Amino acid sequence: MQDFVFQNGTKIIFGKEKENLVGQESAVFGKKVLLHYGGGSIQRSGLYDIVLQSLKNKNLEIFELGGVQPNPRVSLVREGIAICKENDINLILAVGGGSVIDSAKAIAAGATYDGDVWDFFTGISQVTDSIPIGVVLTIPAAGSETSAGTVITNEEGWYKRAMGHDSLRPKFSILNPVLTFTLPEYQTACGITDMMAHILERYFTNVKNVELTDRMCEATLQTIISNAQTVLEEPTNYDARAEIMWAGTLAHNDLLGTGRIGDWASHNIEHELSGIYDIAHGAGLAIIFPAWMKYVYSHDVNRFVQFANRVWGVDIDWNYLEKTALAGITKMEQFLRSIGMPIRLSEVDINDQHFEEMADKATEDGPQGNFLKLTRDDIVEIYKIAR
Amino acid sequence: MQDFVFQNGTKIIFGKEKENLVGQESAVFGKKVLLHYGGGSIQRSGLYDIVLQSLKNKNLEIFELGGVQPNPRVSLVREGIAICKENDINLILAVGGGSVIDSAKAIAAGATYDGDVWDFFTGISQVTDSIPIGVVLTIPAAGSETSAGTVITNEEGWYKRAMGHDSLRPKFSILNPVLTFTLPEYQTACGITDMMAHILERYFTNVKNVELTDRMCEATLQTIISNAQTVLEEPTNYDARAEIMWAGTLAHNDLLGTGRIGDWASHNIEHELSGIYDIAHGAGLAIIFPAWMKYVYSHDVNRFVQFANRVWGVDIDWNYLEKTALAGITKMEQFLRSIGMPIRLSEVDINDQHFEEMADKATEDGPQGNFLKLTRDDIVEIYKIAR
Known part of the structure; x- marks a missing residue:
């Protein structure tokens, strides 16, 4: 810690x-x-x-x-x-x-x-x-x-x-x-994605022995996931809206990051996207975060196994831990799709025209991210995975 | 909520x-x-x-x-x-x-x-x-x-x-x-019990739809349980001491109680004990809390099943939920014993001499507890269970 x-x-x-x-x-x-x-x-x-x-x-x-x-x-x-x-x-x-x-x-x-x-x-x-x-x-x-x-x-x-x-x-x-009862479905889903991303930016860290905040991150993610469908299907369900609202605050009040070093590359990579294309930040994150995960998971497979198992309930395949790690990423993509988020750039009509320009801008102050330092070329690759 | x-x-x-x-x-x-x-x-x-x-x-x-x-x-x-x-x-x-x-x-x-x-x-x-x-x-x-x-x-x-x-x-x-490296083993264990009790007082509530704080309570309890043995066996293990220390603060900073009504009967029942006998508060709680649980669990068996399953990893017996609930309480007693806590009054040489007097004092301001309102006679019964 x-x-x-x-x-x-x-x-x-x-x-x-x-x-x-x-x-x-x-x-x-x-x-x-x-x-x-x-x-x-x-x-x-x-x-x-x-x-x-x-x-x-x-x-x-x-x-x-x-x-x-x-x-x-x-x-x-x-x-x-x-x-x-x-x-x-x-x-x-x-x-x-x-x-x-x-x-x-x-x-x-x-x-x-x-x-x-x-x-x-x-x-x-x-x-x-x-x-x-x-x-x-x-x-x-x-x-x-x-x-x-x-x-x-x-x-x-x-x-x-x-x-x-x-x-x-x-x-x-x-x-x-x-x-929040009257929020359009799409905006509700973007919000859910944004708060999940705030937790995930803190969750993927190289700092060891952060069990309490790991578990609190997982607790908050599980609560968001378990109430997401309800708020979309029953927009006036007070209790589900309340869980989502309080979770969204705790996701980003800095408690869940205590003792850790967060990553924040995905946020920066997304900022370039919504900076140029003016798409919703949440939608951009739904596209970028899974792509980032696929690009970096091999840096610490065990952490992605923990994520898959504790957050998404994926059974651990002890013979092929990598399979478990990837299954967690797939689960997350499936979830994002289930709440109506785009998970590929093509779904929001963004092509590869500005990949290099966005990667240049994202790395103007140097490499991005702490879990894995990403150069301009790494970020271009992530945009490509997200196509 | x-x-x-x-x-x-x-x-x-x-x-x-x-x-x-x-x-x-x-x-x-x-x-x-x-x-x-x-x-x-x-x-x-x-x-x-x-x-x-x-x-x-x-x-x-x-x-x-x-x-x-x-x-x-x-x-x-x-x-x-x-x-x-x-x-x-x-x-x-x-x-x-x-x-x-x-x-x-x-x-x-x-x-x-x-x-x-x-x-x-x-x-x-x-x-x-x-x-x-x-x-x-x-x-x-x-x-x-x-x-x-x-x-x-x-x-x-x-x-x-x-x-x-x-x-x-x-x-x-x-x-x-x-x-905290130099804390005597007994004091470390008393502290662990105290912080767990602070969470449990909030956890056992009649308020429905408190998923986020339920899960955060469980996360904090799991972290305490998983680091307790380490701090006792390796008192200079920085990371385990850090987890326990931060967990002890979060257990009682009021975040875990947001949106809930806590119980607090066990604390009041224990206060009379350590008021008269001057035993450590944590040791008193290790004796009183399981007794309280045995007395009240049938008020909401499902909550105790959740506790048994999510905190202690007890498999749910869907034919006999009560069995699962009781297994959780047993697990907690076993844990408290494993860290060197007394779990019966007889272990700290307290007999039934002052049961009535303590129950009278504990209920001077009326019945205690919110999960289940406890009268003077209920509290005498809890002291008896704790013998």
């Missing part, structure tokens, strides 16, 4: 109708709130009105910035920063999914910085402080509701880059599974 | 030699530190000198209060409160195990209160604020290093009572598994 520091103080308020508490929770941080959201879905669902009313009940001064897109753009982030600087905003309230929260985080960091916010994503500058963030979550997927990280897309060159700082962890996150 | 609020912001600093960071972490809270500890073990091990040096390096003003006993006493707590009030202490630094931390918490709460600290334990008054607490942990067991609760014994009448408040969660806890 590696040494580690773990601190995650986000206050989770979980359950039915808890969005009514947003005014009370926001008021703790001051009078001026920037309400940040995406398209029209929160208006259509009525959540917008509930949040606004709750904020008004506490006499908060509300500023608004909507229009966050999937793969949130740095241009909108810059607009948000300008609003914060002009108005001395005390709290950025993100109402939405991972894209909205990530956008809020970038605004929160940029608002206390004199330079351009993209500096944080290129490594030119480091975040030292940020405006407090609150969340009302509508999509269980990204785990951004308690994480310290944010991923933003720069339209100039379509770079998709990540950065993080402890001050970016939301102060509170309100999680009401009922708000 | 029940609605819940979860927030645990304790900063965990985990790994080798991390006690050297205690000065730096303490200095954040001010200049005046009350160093609180137990008997002479931290002097003998050299930890006392390391901590003192680290505090001095940051020019902190150090006050001291040693002498915390197992089942920490309210009389010493009152001494600590007096020191804090006289000297405007900024941080109480607990160096030791659960007893020292619990004592520190009671001091922290009492130091900001005008009345007598025991009021918090009788329910006459509620904690609203407390002095910050820091921890250097030496015994993985109680989970007090991130929990909000404290258990204190009042020598007048030998009452052992618990109370809690969110402000009592330590601000930081330093966990170095090396510090």
